[in-house]
Amino acid sequence: MPKKSDLMPGTLDMMILKTLTRGPQHGYGIASSIKRASDDVLTVEEGSLYPALQRLLLQSWVKAEWRSTETNRRARFYTLTAAGRKQLGLEHSRFEEMIAAIGRVMQDA
Amino acid sequence: MDSIARLFKKIGTLLRRERFNSELEEEMSFHREQKEKDLCEAGVAPAAAHRAVAREFGNPTRLKEQSYEVMGMRFETVWQDLHFAIRQLRRSPGFTLTAVLMLALGIGASVAIFAFVDAALIKPLPYQDPTRLADVAERGRLWPRSNLSYQDYVDWKKMNKVFSALEAYTGGGYLMKTAAGVEPVTAARVTAGFFRVLGVRPELGRDFYDGEDQPSGGDTVILTYQSWQERFGGRKDIVGQTVNLDGVPNTIVGVLPASFHFAPRGKAEFWVTLQKLNNCEKRRSCHNMFGVGRLKDGVSMQAALVDMTAVAKQLEIQYPGSNRDQGASVKPLYEQLVGDIRPILLVLLGGAVLLLVIACVNVSSLLLVRSESRKREIAVRGALGASRSRLVRQFVTESLVLVVMGGLLGLLFAEVSMQGLSRLMSKDMLASMPYLAGIALNHRVALFAVAVCVLAAGLFALTPILRVPLTTLREGLTDGGRGTAGTLWRRFGANLVVVELAVAVVLLVGAGLLGKSFYKLLHVDLAFQPDHLATMQVALPQTTYPKEPQLIAIQRKLLDRIRSLPGVQSASVTSVFPVSGNGNTDWIRIVGKPYNGEHNEVNQREVSSDYFTTLHAKLERGRFFTDDEDASKPKVVIVNKAFVRQYFPGEDPIGRVMGDGDLTAKSLRQIIAVVDDIKESSLDVDTWPAEYTPMNQGPDNYFGLVVRTSQAEGAMLPVLRATVQQVDPGIGVFDEQTQLQRINESQTAYLHRSSAWLVGGFAAMALLLGVVGLYGVIAYSVSQRTREIGVRMALGAQQSSVYRMILKEAGWLTGVGILAGLICSIAVTTLMRKLLFGIHSWDVSTLAAVAIVLGGSALLASYFPARRAASVNPVEALRAE
Numbered sequence: 001m002p003k004k005s006d007l008m009p010g011t012l013d014m015m016i017l018k019t020l021t022r023g024p025q026h027g028y029g030i031a032s033s034i035k036r037a038s039d040d041v042l043t044v045e046e047g048s049l050y051p052a053l054q055r056l057l058l059q060s061w062v063k064a065e066w067r068s069t070e071t072n073r074r075a076r077f078y079t080l081t082a083a084g085r086k087q088l089g090l091e092h093s094r095f096e097e098m099i100a101a102i103g104r105v106m107q108d109a
Numbered sequence: 110m111d112s113i114a115r116l117f118k119k120i121g122t123l124l125r126r127e128r129f130n131s132e133l134e135e136e137m138s139f140h141r142e143q144k145e146k147d148l149c150e151a152g153v154a155p156a157a158a159h160r161a162v163a164r165e166f167g168n169p170t171r172l173k174e175q176s177y178e179v180m181g182m183r184f185e186t187v188w189q190d191l192h193f194a195i196r197q198l199r200r201s202p203g204f205t206l207t208a209v210l211m212l213a214l215g216i217g218a219s220v221a222i223f224a225f226v227d228a229a230l231i232k233p234l235p236y237q238d239p240t241r242l243a244d245v246a247e248r249g250r251l252w253p254r255s256n257l258s259y260q261d262y263v264d265w266k267k268m269n270k271v272f273s274a275l276e277a278y279t280g281g282g283y284l285m286k287t288a289a290g291v292e293p294v295t296a297a298r299v300t301a302g303f304f305r306v307l308g309v310r311p312e313l314g315r316d317f318y319d320g321e322d323q324p325s326g327g328d329t330v331i332l333t334y335q336s337w338q339e340r341f342g343g344r345k346d347i348v349g350q351t352v353n354l355d356g357v358p359n360t361i362v363g364v365l366p367a368s369f370h371f372a373p374r375g376k377a378e379f380w381v382t383l384q385k386l387n388n389c390e391k392r393r394s395c396h397n398m399f400g401v402g403r404l405k406d407g408v409s410m411q412a413a414l415v416d417m418t419a420v421a422k423q424l425e426i427q428y429p430g431s432n433r434d435q436g437a438s439v440k441p442l443y444e445q446l447v448g449d450i451r452p453i454l455l456v457l458l459g460g461a462v463l464l465l466v467i468a469c470v471n472v473s474s475l476l477l478v479r480s481e482s483r484k485r486e487i488a489v490r491g492a493l494g495a496s497r498s499r500l501v502r503q504f505v506t507e508s509l510v511l512v513v514m515g516g517l518l519g520l521l522f523a524e525v526s527m528q529g530l531s532r533l534m535s536k537d538m539l540a541s542m543p544y545l546a547g548i549a550l551n552h553r554v555a556l557f558a559v560a561v562c563v564l565a566a567g568l569f570a571l572t573p574i575l576r577v578p579l580t581t582l583r584e585g586l587t588d589g590g591r592g593t594a595g596t597l598w599r600r601f602g603a604n605l606v607v608v609e610l611a612v613a614v615v616l617l618v619g620a621g622l623l624g625k626s627f628y629k630l631l632h633v634d635l636a637f638q639p640d641h642l643a644t645m646q647v648a649l650p651q652t653t654y655p656k657e658p659q660l661i662a663i664q665r666k667l668l669d670r671i672r673s674l675p676g677v678q679s680a681s682v683t684s685v686f687p688v689s690g691n692g693n694t695d696w697i698r699i700v701g702k703p704y705n706g707e708h709n710e711v712n713q714r715e716v717s718s719d720y721f722t723t724l725h726a727k728l729e730r731g732r733f734f735t736d737d738e739d740a741s742k743p744k745v746v747i748v749n750k751a752f753v754r755q756y757f758p759g760e761d762p763i764g765r766v767m768g769d770g771d772l773t774a775k776s777l778r779q780i781i782a783v784v785d786d787i788k789e790s791s792l793d794v795d796t797w798p799a800e801y802t803p804m805n806q807g808p809d810n811y812f813g814l815v816v817r818t819s820q821a822e823g824a825m826l827p828v829l830r831a832t833v834q835q836v837d838p839g840i841g842v843f844d845e846q847t848q849l850q851r852i853n854e855s856q857t858a859y860l861h862r863s864s865a866w867l868v869g870g871f872a873a874m875a876l877l878l879g880v881v882g883l884y885g886v887i888a889y890s891v892s893q894r895t896r897e898i899g900v901r902m903a904l905g906a907q908q909s910s911v912y913r914m915i916l917k918e919a920g921w922l923t924g925v926g927i928l929a930g931l932i933c934s935i936a937v938t939t940l941m942r943k944l945l946f947g948i949h950s951w952d953v954s955t956l957a958a959v960a961i962v963l964g965g966s967a968l969l970a971s972y973f974p975a976r977r978a979a980s981v982n983p984v985e986a987l988r989a990e
Contacts, residue, residue: 027136028143046140046166050133050176058115076136 012044012052014095017088020062020080026069027053027076053078061087133173141166171496190506197507204479205511208472212515214874215468216561217522219461220550222867223557224527226454228548229447235368236442237308238403243413244445245275245400247421248436251710251797254445256396259386261424261432262300265400268420271413272402274306279390279398280374281381282811284650284841286353290834293648293841294354297377301326306403307371313337314348314363322382329382330359334367336378354379356652370543372446373399394431394696401442414439430770433706449856450542452943453864459937460619460871463612467878469565470612473572474605474882476508478889480572501570508569516562523558524550533863535854606879606886607926610967613872613879614930614959615937620872621955622938622945623865629947630792630861631853636785637687637724641678642815642848643822643829644686648841649810660808661739663837668717670832671816676825678817681720682804684713686813688852691790691797699756700766700777708770711752712789712799715807721747721784723817731763731782739805746778750786752798767800778802791857793946815848822847864944876966879926884970887919891974898978899986908979915978919971926967927960934959 019025019033030053031044056062061084067077080088141162148158166172198205233239245265249255257265257277266275281296301322310316311331320326330352332341341347351358359381371377389395404413417437425432480487487500495503531539531548539546647667654660664682671680685693695713698704718734729750738745746767753762762783768776778800790796804812814833818825826845833842852858891898898911938950948955 026139028140031140032147046137047172047175050137050172054176058118060114073139073142074135075139076132 010091011095012048013056014088014091015042015044016049016052016056016078017061017080017084017091020078020084021088024067024077024079026078030078056084059083059087130173133176137166137169137172170493174496174499187502187506190503191510193503194507194510198510201479204475205514208475208511209515209518211468211471211878212512212565213518213522215465216516216519216558216565217526218871218874219458219465219561220519220523220554220558221526221530222454222457222461224523224548224550224554225530225545226458227551227553227557228545229450229454229542231553232544232547232551234443234446234544235309235366235370239443240441241404242307242442243272243402243404243410243439244442245272245402245417246438247396248438249710250434250708254438254440257398257400258393258396258431259383259390259398260393261421261435262398262400264424265417265420265437268423269402269413269416271405271408271416273405274302275400275402276300276303276306277383277398277400278303278371278374279383280377282648283354283379284356284648284839285379286356290838291650291841293646293843294378295376296330296354296379296381297371297374298381298383301382303380303401304331304365306401309365309369311363312366313345314361316363317382322384324384326382326384328357328359328384329362330354331363331365331380332361333365333369333378333380337364340378352379354381356650370546372541372543375540375543376537392431393428402439410439410441429706434708447544450860452941453860456619456941456944457864457867460616460868463616464871464875464878465561465565467609467612467875467882469568470605470609471878471882471885472511472565473569474885476569476572477605478885480504505566505570509566511569512562512566515565516558520550520558530863535859537854538856538859541856603886603922606882606922607929609879609882610923610926610963611930611933613875614927614963615934616868616872616875617959617963618931618934618938618955619941620865620869621959622941622948622950622952623861623868625948625952625955626944626946627858627861627865630858633788633792633947634786635688635788635852637726637787639688639848639852641818641822642724643818643825643845644816644848644851645814645826645829645845646843647682647812647814647833648843650839650841651810653837653839654810657740657808660810661805663840664717664804664808664812665736667814667833667836670836671814671829674825674828674832676818676820676828678819679719679723680814680816681723682717682812682814683720684715684804684809684812685789686815686851687724687848688788688790688792688855691794694797695800696770697767697800698770698772700768700772702756704770706770709756710797712797714789714799714801715804715809715812716801717804720801720815723815724787725817726787727785729783729785731780733782734803736805738803742806744778744806745781745803747782747784747801748780749784749796749799749801751796752800753783755798791855792852793857793861822849861944861946876963879963880966880970883919883922883967884974886922887915887971888974888977890918891915891978894978895981895986898981899983902981903983903987911979911981912975915975916968916971919967919975923964923967923971927963930963931956931960 015034016030019030019037022033025033027046027049031046031049034042034044053062053064056078057064061081063079063081064076065079066074069075144162144165145155145158148161149155153161234242236242244254245257246254247257247261259277262275262277269275276299278297278299281298283294283296284291285294299317299322301317301319304311304316312334314331317326317329317331321329332347337343337347341350344350347361347364350361352361353359359379365380383390389397402413404410414437417439421432421435421437425435490500491497527548527550531545534542534545649660649663654663668680668682671677691712693713694710696708697711698709716734718736718738721728721733731747734745734747748762753760756762757765762780765780766777767780768778784801786796787799788796789799814829816822816825816829826847830842830845833840846854853862898906902911934956935951938945942950
């Protein structure tokens with residue numbers, strides 16, 4: 001299972017932002033979404049997740065507020081901001097460029 | 110904008126740290142619960158799920174710290190580190206004190222020396238655009254830089270194309286009339302534009318105007334700031350007042366700024382124009398000035414030299430008699446001002462830096478020992494969740510605290526030693542190096558101190574970091590890795606000690622060579638007996654004694670009075686004291702020898718009849734002068750042995766006749782005797798051929814009095830002064846010193862002495878530190894090997910073989926250190942060849958002595974740990990583990 005250090009730098013932040021496009025989510029929700037969406041290939045460790053969320057908060061790309069879950073449990077929900085959405089677009093296109101470039105390198109000549 | 114918003118967020122977090130923590134805590138526990146719930150739903154037993162989640166989640170403290178590090182401010186953790194560092198250091202005061210003192214020593218010494226380097230070599234001279242100023246002089250056959258003739262100067266100023274201004278200066282002295290009588294004062298005589306070429310403006314009054322140095326210009330004088338303050342009480346209305354110099358009222362027109370100094374005329378208090386030319390300045394063949402030129406834009410020093418050499422060549426063709434072989438010398442003014450002291454300062458700085466290196470190496474090896482004994486602590490902190498970067502930061506903080514303490518103490522030490530060193534300099538020394546008066550802890554020195562501290566802190570932080578391994582947390586906890594780690598440290602620490610010993614050798618060799626040079630310098634063959642000689646300069650007022658007969662009469666009267674004093678054996682006069690330096694030369698031509706107009710330059714001294722007997726100088730052949738040999742008698746001359754070697758090799762000079770280049774009738778003199786080579790030059794230079802002529806055949810208003818006493822000569826100086834002024838209170842007496850003082854306080858002796866003492870001090874400290882370092886390494890190694898030694902002894906090893914084992918280790922380190930040091934010092938000391946006198950840089954006896962001293966001290970330092978090793982009780986040693 002790839003760990004944080006195996007991910008390309010910046011991809012965790014991008015994936016968190018992407019997850020949040022589907023609506024506000026708490027930390028555990030984000031981690032499980034990513035795990036689910038990647039068919040259990042990517043496991044986000046808590047040790048990476050929370051510092052990453054703080055980083056995004058600091059950049060004002062996400063907002064945080066305390067809300068109740070469906071089970072009436074208090075949890076901190078993260079919401080994507082406009083700046084975050086813009087950043088996601090930027091990072092996504094940069095990521096695709098990168099993947100395409102790597103793909104070209106790895107193609108059989 | 111963004112960064113400001115981020116900063117506010119960070120500050121917000123800092124202010125609500127509690128809330129941040131509790132929220133994070135809650136968020137994480139929620140995360141854990143959810144995860145546990147999911148696992149339970151998937152069919153895992155609740156207890157197993159709890160354990161699995163806890164394991165996966167890892168160390169919660171560390172997790173929180175990681176999140177906080179994103180959000181939090183650095184300085185908060187820095188503050189924690191600092192707090193902890195100070196506590197740690199206080200817990201081991203011995204270590205802290207030793208480390209801080211060593212650092213203070215190293216930093217203090219290097220900062221103090223750097224302050225001198227800064228004052229002399231880095232701080233710009235107090236002139237406008239000083240790098241464009243050139244020292245302009247003539248170049249003789251024997252002199253790479255010799256005085257400039259005033260007549261030549263006037264032509265040079267007209268004919269050169271490279272200087273926007275070319276001015277000249279020379280020294281001077283006057284008898285100033287004061288309320289108490291007369292006082293000799295030092296002056297400088299300059300051309301009118303002298304201050305303008307330097308770019309110096311008087312603080313009060315005006316500069317000399319153009320043409321003020323012509324005969325039509327008035328008698329005007331500009332004061333230095335110091336003279337204005339000391340002699341005239343800093344009175345604001347000083348401009349326009351008159352001061353009586355040599356009986357002539359001079360109008361004070363200006364006062365120079367306090368920052369002004371001009372080393373070649375450092376003592377001059379009164380600055381006057383060259384309005385009245387003296388006899389020398391009227392003759393082209395007489396040289397008594399130096400020039401200062403400002404290069405035109407775009408002209409280099411080399412181009413200026415080429416142009417001036419061409420000008421000199423032209424004059425040589427025009428005036429073949431006076432200007433034969435007289436070239437030009439043009440070099441940067443600052444080089445002329447500080448050239449003498451530069452190699453010494455650089456050697457001293459090198460010594461101080463080496464000492465600093467040793468101190469740093471010693472402290473870092475102490476830190477290594479400490480980090481070794483703190484391995485467990487580090488492992489525990491790592492296990493409790495301290496990240497590696499946090500641990501590293503802890504070490505950096507600790508070394509910073511050490512360096513800051515050492516640095517502050519070092520600055521204090523530097524300040525004290527700077528004061529001390531500049532107080533050690535005599536007034537005359539300071540006058541010839543006035544730029545050293547400005548020595549202070551200025552921003553450049555502070556910057557140097559900070560740079561040194563940063564380097565030291567970096568080094569100290571680095572050493573334990575190398576010892577904080579990522580992987581051996583468990584090993585550290587179990588305390589099992591002792592054997593291997595000990596070996597590793599021994600190897601590394603041992604290398605440090607070799608470096609230390611090698612540096613100590615370099616410093617010791619340097620100090621040994623300088624000390625030996627200084628000894629040789631003071632024991633140079635003077636060819637006269639320098640003790641029991643009282644000397645002073647005498648100035649006769651021109652108004653009272655205008656002509657030769659009066660001068661001869663007053664000199665006789667003075668000498669007679671002095672001879673009749675109790676305690677005086679003999680008294681004499683000379684135009685120049687011995688050991689003042691080659692100079693005051695004459696160009697000669699010998700009758701009956703081939704002559705092609707070359708300049709045969711010899712020292713010329715006018716002396717009274719019993720000068721040689723007063724000095725106890727040896728007469729080789731012929732006879733001394735008699736007192737009645739004055740202008741009415743045939744002209745005679747005594748030469749020294751160097752003169753005979755050069756001009757009469759294998760011949761008898763007695764009876765031969767010599768004169769000036771044209772052999773003019775009045776210049777002809779007959780050689781009547783040969784004396785020993787009295788040291789006229791400075792101590793480190795060979796004495797040139799010299800001619801001595803009778804004072805009574807050419808008396809002067811200024812002369813030096815040399816008196817041989819039977820009692821302590823220093824005590825006679827005030828008596829002599831009183832006696833002279835009893836004869837005529839109008840006579841000026843100054844520069845009263847014993848001949849030994851003249852020699853010991855000459856610039857050459859001072860520079861050699863101070864460098865020998867300073868480097869010697871550095872070397873002594875280096876020896877101490879190096880030996881202490883070796884002791885530390887061996888003692889540590891013994892303490893680490895106690896168990897091994899115990900086993901050896903239990904198995905039957907003798908005490909002597911344990912001794913041998915430990916001493917072999919020490920001997921190996923010392924041997925390598927000394928060998929490396931000797932090789933380095935041969936390379937290093939060649940760089941200070943300029944400072945050595947009478948010995949080679951590879952002086953074998955010095956090298957051998959250093960090796961023996963260091964080897965002996967090292968043996969002693971390793972003997973104590975060896976004895977401890979040999980007295981290990983095997984039973985205890987084995988049980989202790």
